[in-house]
Amino acid sequence: MTDPTPVRLLLADDHPVVRAGLRAVLETEPGLVVVAEAATAEDAVARAAEGDIDVVLMDLQFGKGMGGAEATARITARAGSPRVLVVTTYDSDADTLPAIEAGATGYLLKDAPPEDLAAAVRTAAAGRTALAPRVAERLMNRLRMPGTALTRRETEVLALVADGLSNQAIGRRLHLTEGTVKSHLARVYTKLGVDSRTAAVATATDLGLIRR
Amino acid sequence: MTDPTPVRLLLADDHPVVRAGLRAVLETEPGLVVVAEAATAEDAVARAAEGDIDVVLMDLQFGKGMGGAEATARITARAGSPRVLVVTTYDSDADTLPAIEAGATGYLLKDAPPEDLAAAVRTAAAGRTALAPRVAERLMNRLRMPGTALTRRETEVLALVADGLSNQAIGRRLHLTEGTVKSHLARVYTKLGVDSRTAAVATATDLGLIRR
DNA sequence: CGCGCCCTCTAACTTTCGATGGAGGCACCC
DNA sequence: GGGTGCCTCCATCGAAAGTTAGAGGGCGCG
Numbered sequence: 370m371t372d373p374t375p376v377r378l379l380l381a382d383d384h385p386v387v388r389a390g391l392r393a394v395l396e397t398e399p400g401l402v403v404v405a406e407a408a409t410a411e412d413a414v415a416r417a418a419e420g421d422i423d424v425v426l427m428d429l430q431f432g433k434g435m436g437g438a439e440a441t442a443r444i445t446a447r448a449g450s451p452r453v454l455v456v457t458t459y460d461s462d463a464d465t466l467p468a469i470e471a472g473a474t475g476y477l478l479k480d481a482p483p484e485d486l487a488a489a490v491r492t493a494a495a496g497r498t499a500l501a502p503r504v505a506e507r508l509m510n511r512l513r514m515p516g517t518a519l520t521r522r523e524t525e526v527l528a529l530v531a532d533g534l535s536n537q538a539i540g541r542r543l544h545l546t547e548g549t550v551k552s553h554l555a556r557v558y559t560k561l562g563v564d565s566r567t568a569a570v571a572t573a574t575d576l577g578l579i580r581r
Numbered sequence: 582m583t584d585p586t587p588v589r590l591l592l593a594d595d596h597p598v599v600r601a602g603l604r605a606v607l608e609t610e611p612g613l614v615v616v617a618e619a620a621t622a623e624d625a626v627a628r629a630a631e632g633d634i635d636v637v638l639m640d641l642q643f644g645k646g647m648g649g650a651e652a653t654a655r656i657t658a659r660a661g662s663p664r665v666l667v668v669t670t671y672d673s674d675a676d677t678l679p680a681i682e683a684g685a686t687g688y689l690l691k692d693a694p695p696e697d698l699a700a701a702v703r704t705a706a707a708g709r710t711a712l713a714p715r716v717a718e719r720l721m722n723r724l725r726m727p728g729t730a731l732t733r734r735e736t737e738v739l740a741l742v743a744d745g746l747s748n749q750a751i752g753r754r755l756h757l758t759e760g761t762v763k764s765h766l767a768r769v770y771t772k773l774g775v776d777s778r779t780a781a782v783a784t785a786t787d788l789g790l791i792r793r
Numbered sequence: 794c795g796c797g798c799c800c801t802c803t804a805a806c807t808t809t810c811g812a813t814g815g816a817g818g819c820a821c822c823c
Numbered sequence: 824g825g826g827t828g829c830c831t832c833c834a835t836c837g838a839a840a841g842t843t844a845g846a847g848g849g850c851g852c853g
Contacts, residue, residue, distance in 0.1 A: 384692045390602025432692060458670070480596045480644060520799060533780025536840070549801055551841070558841080565809085566779055566840075568745025732829060748810070759809095761831055767811070776811075777839085 376494040377421060379451070380406045381413035381440070382428040387479070391426060391456070394483040401490060410435035417444045422451040424493050427473070429457040429464055438467040445472030452493045456486075460503050461577040466521075475499030507577070519557060519578055526553045528579050531570045588706040589633060591663070592618045593625035593652070594640040599691070603638060603668070606695040613702060622647035629656045634663040636705050641669040641680060650679040657684030664705045668698075677716055678789065687711030731769060731790055738765045740791050743782045 378395060380388045380403060388406050395401045404421060407413035410431050417425055425444060429437035441453045452474040457464060465476055474493045477486065478501045489499035500508070519527065529539045536550045543550075554566065561576075563569050573579045590607060592600045592615060600618050607613045616633060619625035622643050629637055637656060641649035653665045664686040677688055686705045689698065690713045701711035712720070731739065741751045748762045755762075766778065773788075775781050785791045 384602075385695055386599060386602035386606055386691055386693075386698070388602070389605040389695070390596075390598035390600070393601040393605045394598055479598055481598075483597055483601075486598070522800065530779060531783065533775065533777060533783035535777060545800095546802060547839095548803060552801075552803095555841070555843090563745060564841075565745060565747060567742055567782065570779065570782070571743065571745035734830065757830095758832060760833060763811070764831075764833095767813090770811080778810080 375400045375402045376490060377402055377404045377423045378490065379404065379413065379416055379422045379425045381410065381425055381437070382406075382456075383408050383431045384428075387428070391486075394486060395490065398487040398490075401487065409433070410437055410440035414440050414443045417451055418447065420449070424474075424490055425451050425453045426456045426490070427453050429455060429459070429468060438464075438471045441468060441473050442471035452496065454489060454493045454499065459580060460501070460507060461580045464580065465504055465507065476504045477501050478503060519560060519573075523553050523557050523560075524578060526550055527557055527569060527573055530554070530566045531574070531579055587612045587614045588702060589635045590615045590702065591625065591628055591634045591637045593622065593637055593649070594618075594668075595620050595643045596640075599640070603698075606698060607702065610699040610702075613699065621645070622649055622652035626652050626655045629663055630659065632661070636686075636702055637663050637665045638668045638702070639665050639685070641667060641671070650683045653680060653685050654683035664708065666701060666705045666711065677719065688716045689713050690715065731772060731785075735765050735769050735772075736790065738762055739769055739781060739785055742766070742778045743786070743791055 378401060380391050382388050382391070385408070388408075392403050392406075396403055405416050407416050411434055413425065413427065414435075416422070427437050427441055431437060437455065437457070441455065444450050444453055453472065454475040454477065455468045455473045456477045456479060458479050460476075460478055468476060474496070475489055475498055477489050477499065481489075481501060485501075492499040525543065526539055529542060534542065536547045536554070539545070539550045540547045554569070557569055557573075558564055561569055561572050563572055570579070590613060592603050594600050594603070597620070600620075604615050604618075608615055617628050619628050623646055625637065625639065626647075628634070639649045639653055643649060649667065649669070653667065656662050656665055665684065666687040666689065667680045667685045668689045668691060670691050680688060686708070687701055687710055689701050689711065693701075693713060697713075704711040737755065738751055741754060746754065748759045748766070751757070751762045752759045766781070769781055769785075770776055773781055773784050775784055782791070
């Protein structure tokens with residue numbers, strides 16, 4: 370009656386408590402086995418390369434070093450790589466879009482009930498996409514309102530504005546001229562319907578386009 | 582050799598995964614027993630009132646309803662109440678100060694290693710204060726820099742800046758001249774050590790001087 | 794191979810901000 | 824009464840930010 374080939378999992382999260390929680394929740398499920406944990410994104414990439422993992426549960430925020438999105442990209446870049454299921458606290462566009470672009474098979478929120486989590490892991494193991502309802506809704510809104518969608522570069526510039534940088538400083542950081550930064554921001558303003566950097570940060574934060 | 586009166590714990594966190602993780606980490610410790618869990622702040626307040634709890638592990642962010650700080654205040658307001666140990670992800674002043682004001686016995690971060698967590702629970706059970714190193718450092722910095730405190734008017738103006746209003750608009754809103762608004766902001770900038778409105782909003786948000 | 798979208802850059806122009814250095818009124822406290 | 828801190832207002836000047844109206848290259852898609 371037991372499944373002869375259980376789904377083998379790697380937990381990548383810098384919080385020991387969260388790793389213990391995921392382990393506790395998932396190991397009670399039949400057919401799921403946690404075979405390894407990683408406390409940094411670098412470790413996760415290295416461990417995933419060993420070939421004995423079916424699904425990686427990946428956090429996006431790590432205290433130091435590489436982020437979860439980049440780790441996801443590196444893992445999925447290899448042939449025969451495991452599926453990566455992002456499990457994080459936030460559902461802003463600033464987090465979801467890079468993760469999905471990086472090749473994540475699913476995107477879950479940490480407040481999900483254990484059943485949903487286990488179901489998503491099985492879905493991911495089967496190669497199908499698993500999205501949390503809130504994330505799915507956000508993506509739908511994106512598709513419905515294409516005029517409002519900020520491009521990657523625009524989001525990047527706006528995030529630096531939110532950090533308090535001047536146009537000149539942003540230009541230096543991104544290797545752009547100050548004029549180009551202004552161009553990006555001008556487009557951001559029209560898309561968001563505002564007319565200043567502070568107003569742009571305010572509404573973008575409300576809309577979840579950037580995090581703060 | 583076993584302690585006849587173990588420390589009885591209540592876990593209050595809206596994430597099932599985190600509750601499972603805390604339970605897994607703490608129940609392996611001798612002398613600690615998790616007797617209840619709460620998924621909302623309201624439940625935590627009600628459950629803590631039953632009198633059979635020594636220490637509450639309280640998250641600050643709950644998806645809906647009451648926040649962890651208010652719940653902490655309500656729990657500690659009663660006589661003979663349990664100790665409240667805040668366990669959260671963030672260490673900004675906006676979170677720590679209200680929690681401490683509300684009567685929390687300690688403040689931990691979720692990335693703490695399990696040993697530290699268990700040690701902090703025992704410290705709290707004994708009635709002593711348990712602070713994560715990063716939080717302690719932050720509090721020390723506060724005490725060292727008393728000049729950073731913003732006046733009511735300055736905070737009011739800065740909050741409107743964070744909402745994206747121009748100096749003129751703020752003046753209209755508060756019945757001030759634009760020049761007065763500039764005066765307030767100039768003082769805010771020197772106090773925060775910045776030189777632009779966006780930078781002021783960024784650092785004030787980090788410091789928890791304004792809400793967003 | 795166009796077409797559209799994104800990214801980059803330019804340049805001149807207007808408006809808003811921020812810096813500086815004041816000044817007077819008011820409340821509170823020693 | 825004389826501090827001290829907060830709030831209000833003033834004027835000027837240089838520095839950012841925002842506006843407008845372009846243009847060209849790259850990339851994917853039908």
